[in-house]
Amino acid sequence: MSSLLTRARGSASTLVFLLPMLLVFGLFSWWPIVRSVIMSVQQTNLVTDPEFVGLDNFRAVLEDPLLATAVQNTLWFALLALVFGYPVPLILAVIMSDVRRAKGLYSLLAYLPVVIPPAVAVLLWRFFYDAEPTGVFNSILGKVGLGPVPWLEDPAWAMPSLVIEATWAAAGGTVIIYLAALVSVPPEQYDAAEVDGAGVLGKVWHVTLPHLRGIMLITLILQIIGTAQVFLEPYLFTDGGPNNSTLTVLLLVYRYAFQNTTGGDYGKATALSLMLAVALALLSLVYFRLTRRWSE
């Protein structure tokens, strides 16, 4: 009897400890996830009761001529971010890992842009990107006889400009991840490579990079998932312009829901975000299948 009582009291206090987590996850995570699936097949306008409309929302999104533009732009952003942003942290981290003096200063500097609030960074860079010859970047380019570049004002230049800023803002985080992974390279492997006559580049190629392979595969997919959801840069730099050249999928979601002159089209917005989420999930699944062989 008494053991039953303590058990009952024990589970009651367990529940008390679990309560904050259950409430917060229930209200702000689990329920919205379930609700996004429900809402994608409903017409919701906050005035009348939601109405079941089957796959109409998905059809409406797929028929939107802007969808193709948004998907293309998002893929273009992700690709550019890989080309600019993927090698930079890797090269920096490999060199920095071999620095002997003031190593902390290198990491401190590399991580600094990561702590700048993204909205502040974008507003600052928007000024740097002034298209006039007297703009900050154009003045620098002018000193070496280049430019002026119409950074944000030309549809061909706008996306690369966004990606350069986004890379600046995020690279430091990846550098720190690589540096942490490089601490654990067994010294004997470098010794062994030297015995085999490897130079510095040989050691980087045969020891350092293979050691990072697993973490590189993860940072790659995380970067793709992150860039597929890019919102802040196109929203604050160009608001999707010029001529929709920086309209991304998430910007389109935002416009459906919050910038609709006829009231928020929440059904279409959730339908599109669900499609993006499923696409990303499938991509990760395929990715991990394909790379399982190389990851260890």
Added chain:
Amino acid sequence: MSADESRGITSEYERGRPLFKIGRTLLNGLVLLFLVLVCLGPILWLAKSAITPTQDTLRYPLELWPNGVDWENLRTAWVDIDLKLYFWNTVIIAFGSWAVQMLVAVTGGYALSVLQPRYGRVLYGLVLATMFVPAVVLLVPLYLTVLDMPFTHWNLVNTYWGAFLPAGASAFNIALVKRFFDNLPREVIQAARVDGCGDFRLFWYVVLPMSRPVLGVVSVFAVLAAWKDFIWPLVVLPDPAKQPLSVRLPRLAGVTELDVMMAALLISCALPIAFFLVFQRLFLRGGLDGAVKG
């Protein structure tokens, strides 16, 4: 071959060769120069133009103080364009976000790791599963949930509660704290149990005092993430008087003179930078900020 435990890519022998030495010093110096120019440069430029008159910044963007220094910009930004209001809004949201993340992570982690209810594994699985749902999916349904809360029908739009409560649903925090609690010495917990310690006393007097490292990590990342957040406060706080800096600055940019705007940007990133410098160890240890955010 010496067994040098702290060796890096290059060996002591290689570093001793004169030509190699010069090349290596040059490469390290170039990287340092690159980091100073690219990472620190824009911040220094911002600090300079925050106290430079607009005309000077426009006409000579790369000069150091062509016609003197104007400290007045900082005061104008703080007082005249009401930056202080948005600054304190950001502080409130960051504090609330820190408090709710701490409460949820610490109590949840304790229940899952130490109290171990029978349904704990399932619950932990449900928490971890939310990591695989990209944040974009939640934006609209979360907004509608906050607009009309289940059961109570409270409307949290335009309240700070609506801005910071959802931050508590961080699976990353729960996983971090639970794993830390899992590694606490079980003998200490068992000894406390034998001495008749109940769940609450065990939590408050035994587990929490041993958990300062992990609480520090959760805290700094919670505060910084709240300070950086943009899209959620943009959606949930349409009332300008309640908005944090991130949301308000882009609106101010269109109607504020350049030098005052630069001062406003400088003030807005001063706190995160100071925070980073003070707690740099926690940030630079690595592996904790694994998620690359878009």
